[in-house]
Amino acid sequence: MDATDSPLDGAAVTDSTPPSLSETRRQIDEADRALVAALRARLDAVRRIGAAKEASGTALVDRSREAEVAGRWTALAEEAGLNPHAAGRVLREVLHWSKREQELEWQVNAPTRVRVAYQGARAANGDLAARQLMGLRRTPVDTVGLSTFDAVIAALQAGDVDYAFVPVENSIVGSIEAVNSLLLQSQLHVVDEEKWDVEHVLAAREGATLAGLRRALSHPVALRQCRGTLVDSLALESVEVWDTAGAAEIVAASDDLTQAAVCPRGAAEANGLVVLRDDVSDHPGNWTRFLLLGTRPEKNAAGVPSRTTLSFVADHGVGSLARCLAAFESEGINLTRLSSHVLAGRPGQYGFLVDLEGHVEDEPVGRALVAMRAASRQLTILGSYPDRSRGREMPIMKVRQKNAEPPVRHAHALPTAIFSGRRQLAGVHLDATRFVLIAGPSAVESAAQVEAAATMVREVGGSLLRGGAFQPRTSTDSFQGLGMEGVNLLASAGRRHGLPVVTEVLHANVLDAIAARADVLQIGAHNMQNFELLRALGRIDRPVLLKRGMSATIDEWLHAAETILAAGNHQVVLCEHGIRTFETSTRATLDLAAIAIVKERTNLPVIVDPSHAAGRRELVVPLALAAAAAGADGLIVECHPDPENALCDREQALTRDDMLRLVDGLGPILAGQGRTLA
Numbered sequence: 163m164d165a166t167d168s169p170l171d172g173a174a175v176t177d178s179t180p181p182s183l184s185e186t187r188r189q190i191d192e193a194d195r196a197l198v199a200a201l202r203a204r205l206d207a208v209r210r211i212g213a214a215k216e217a218s219g220t221a222l223v224d225r226s227r228e229a230e231v232a233g234r235w236t237a238l239a240e241e242a243g244l245n246p247h248a249a250g251r252v253l254r255e256v257l258h259w260s261k262r263e264q265e266l267e268w269q270v271n272a273p274t275r276v277r278v279a280y281q282g283a284r285a286a287n288g289d290l291a292a293r294q295l296m297g298l299r300r301t302p303v304d305t306v307g308l309s310t311f312d313a314v315i316a317a318l319q320a321g322d323v324d325y326a327f328v329p330v331e332n333s334i335v336g337s338i339e340a341v342n343s344l345l346l347q348s349q350l351h352v353v354d355e356e357k358w359d360v361e362h363v364l365a366a367r368e369g370a371t372l373a374g375l376r377r378a379l380s381h382p383v384a385l386r387q388c389r390g391t392l393v394d395s396l397a398l399e400s401v402e403v404w405d406t407a408g409a410a411e412i413v414a415a416s417d418d419l420t421q422a423a424v425c426p427r428g429a430a431e432a433n434g435l436v437v438l439r440d441d442v443s444d445h446p447g448n449w450t451r452f453l454l455l456g457t458r459p460e461k462n463a464a465g466v467p468s469r470t471t472l473s474f475v476a477d478h479g480v481g482s483l484a485r486c487l488a489a490f491e492s493e494g495i496n497l498t499r500l501s502s503h504v505l506a507g508r509p510g511q512y513g514f515l516v517d518l519e520g521h522v523e524d525e526p527v528g529r530a531l532v533a534m535r536a537a538s539r540q541l542t543i544l545g546s547y548p549d550r551s552r553g554r555e556m557p558i559m560k561v562r563q564k565n566a567e568p569p570v571r572h573a574h575a576l577p578t579a580i581f582s583g584r585r586q587l588a589g590v591h592l593d594a595t596r597f598v599l600i601a602g603p604s605a606v607e608s609a610a611q612v613e614a615a616a617t618m619v620r621e622v623g624g625s626l627l628r629g630g631a632f633q634p635r636t637s638t639d640s641f642q643g644l645g646m647e648g649v650n651l652l653a654s655a656g657r658r659h660g661l662p663v664v665t666e667v668l669h670a671n672v673l674d675a676i677a678a679r680a681d682v683l684q685i686g687a688h689n690m691q692n693f694e695l696l697r698a699l700g701r702i703d704r705p706v707l708l709k710r711g712m713s714a715t716i717d718e719w720l721h722a723a724e725t726i727l728a729a730g731n732h733q734v735v736l737c738e739h740g741i742r743t744f745e746t747s748t749r750a751t752l753d754l755a756a757i758a759i760v761k762e763r764t765n766l767p768v769i770v771d772p773s774h775a776a777g778r779r780e781l782v783v784p785l786a787l788a789a790a791a792a793g794a795d796g797l798i799v800e801c802h803p804d805p806e807n808a809l810c811d812r813e814q815a816l817t818r819d820d821m822l823r824l825v826d827g828l829g830p831i832l833a834g835q836g837r838t839l840a
């Protein structure tokens with residue numbers, strides 16, 4: 163059926179009739195035209211600024227201006243009712259594009275056709291990234307896929323190709339050892355770099371279905387990056403092959419409809435495969451940094467933000483490495499990478515690779531290198547080249563501090579803007595002056611119990627009511643919860659007492675039903691890396707209380723948060739509730755430092771659950787007060803009208819008197835911080 167024959171079309175238009183499909187598409191076309199015209203105008207202005215900066219010798223990148231642009235963009239997006247997180251991603255691309263346009267004006271490159279070798283099959287990440295980079299260099303390219311990194315380097319050394327294009331680091335797996343040790347001794351020159359966003363899709367032959375799949379084929383690293391989705395959610399067997407795009411070729415060449423490739427989208431397209439699932443990576447922010455190697459150094463215009471790579475060997479002896487690096491500190495030069503690698507053919511001997519911000523011709527870099535040459539046994543400058551990574555890790559936007567300094571870069575800083583557009587928890591506003599107290603029983607047991615608990619929470623000044631309805635227990639003899647009936651009892655007690663309710667969602671299949679009844683959805687520690695569930699939360703308009711996994715690092719916790727944000731729900735509240743350590747006196751060790759760290763790195767509210775961490779009543783109040791003092795935005799605590807007879811977690815449930823003691827203790831702490839109970 164042609165789109166214009168759509169049932170949406172053709173009906174007589176009355177006031178109540180929605181506009182036809184073709185009319186709505188016309189509006190989209192118009193909006194797209196306006197977007198493209200706006201981009202054109204923006205890029206023209208950006209180029210003019212680039213030319214002016216070149217004329218005046220000013221650096222291209224201006225971080226404080228970028229922070230200002232980001233702040234305004236997010237505020238405008240919010241005003242227009244758009245998801246500021248999604249808008250932040252678009253801005254990141256626009257800024258990246260703008261800076262590359264400026265760089266191109268400055269670039270001095272001969273546009274002759276070149277051959278570039280990479281490791282992998284056609285349309286592997288290396289192939290796609292090499293084409294992108296050569297496009298930016300305005301250089302026509304033929305790419306040559308080879309089976310190993312050694313072969314790639316050997317092809318360049320033999321003069322069979324003009325450049326070798328190799329990955330040196332990945333945001334998830336770290337240093338690519340095989341390449342770095344080759345680089346250390348290759349006598350080649352680094353002439354450019356590309357930071358490539360890796361996207362893994364699940365692709366199979368026409369006719370295959372997600373339900374019918376049994377096996378996923380890919381490079382071992384890609385399989386590791388997608389384990390949660392492939393193995394835990396889709397129950398697929400992982401099959402290792404030499405390359406991601408190679409997996410797409412294997413799948414395309416076979417008529418087995420039960421196997422799929424985990425590969426770049428471009429490889430799926432190049433091999434005529436159908437994408438059954440987008441973005442199967444467990445972690446957002448997967449990027450690989452590639453270097454373009456040549457046999458001769460190349461000039462990149464001075465003034466363009468540059469990066470320099472060098473290798474050195476330090477003498478054996480106390481402090482020799484520190485002496486080699488000391489000059490960078492005194493010259494104020496930022497090192498972006500320092501890695502050590504075994505020297506081939508010299509077992510037990512290591513060489514170092516360093517990436518630094520700046521150009522060898524910059525005076526401070528020159529001075530530092532003179533000092534380093536004196537302190538090291540051997541120093542080789544591999545090249546200065548355009549710094550194409552800088553500014554791509556858009557600082558986590560702190561909209562309320564528009565002109566703030568860009569935050570410190572962390573190994574796993576969230577790659578995109580993270581901002582809780584609505585810092586509220588079901589109508590309870592969370593700002594610097596408020597502290598939220600969520601309380602209630604571990605499990606909803608009966609109408610009478612939840613009613614008594616709600617009365618208690620209301621009386622002591624709590625603002626939300628918590629209660630579990632699905633109790634994931636290790637022993638099947640334990641109380642398993644009342645299920646949906648429990649959610650209903652909780653919701654009606656909450657309504658009667660004017661308390662929004664918080665309850666846990668264990669499976670995506672009950673998400674809609676629970677979201678229809680509860681005001682805040684809690685994701686338990688066991689589910690923190692259930693990426694299927696996290697993505698499903700993205701389409702729900704309810705705040706999500708994301709508990710930290712018992713053994714999850716802060717990075718992993720924030721990646722989980724970002725999965726929900728990236729999927730479209732920006733009402734994420736983090737919940738610290740203790741991590742597993744060697745200490746056995748408590749059930750878990752409450753990580754108070756995590757409060758300050760997530761506040762430093764994100765704009766998300768963080769609340770603390772002292773009950774779970776303590777595991778016993780006597781410790782709950784002191785831990786709760788410590789959390790408030792450490793700057794948490796609130797607490798979620800367990801309380802019960804009759805703890806001795808509680809069906810779950812009776813040892814840690816607070817009594818009414820304990821709750822009153824807690825609230826009394828919070829008073830002076832919050833007052834000292836200029837806060838009050840919400």
Ligand SMILES: O=C(O)C(=O)C[C@]1(C(=O)O)C=C[C@@H](O)C=C1
Pocket residue numbers: 208211212222223224225227228231256257260261
């Ligand atoms: O305003 C500038 O100085 C620009 O060069 C424009 C622009 C932008 O695209 O908005 C680009 C690069 C700078 O880092 C900051 C901002």
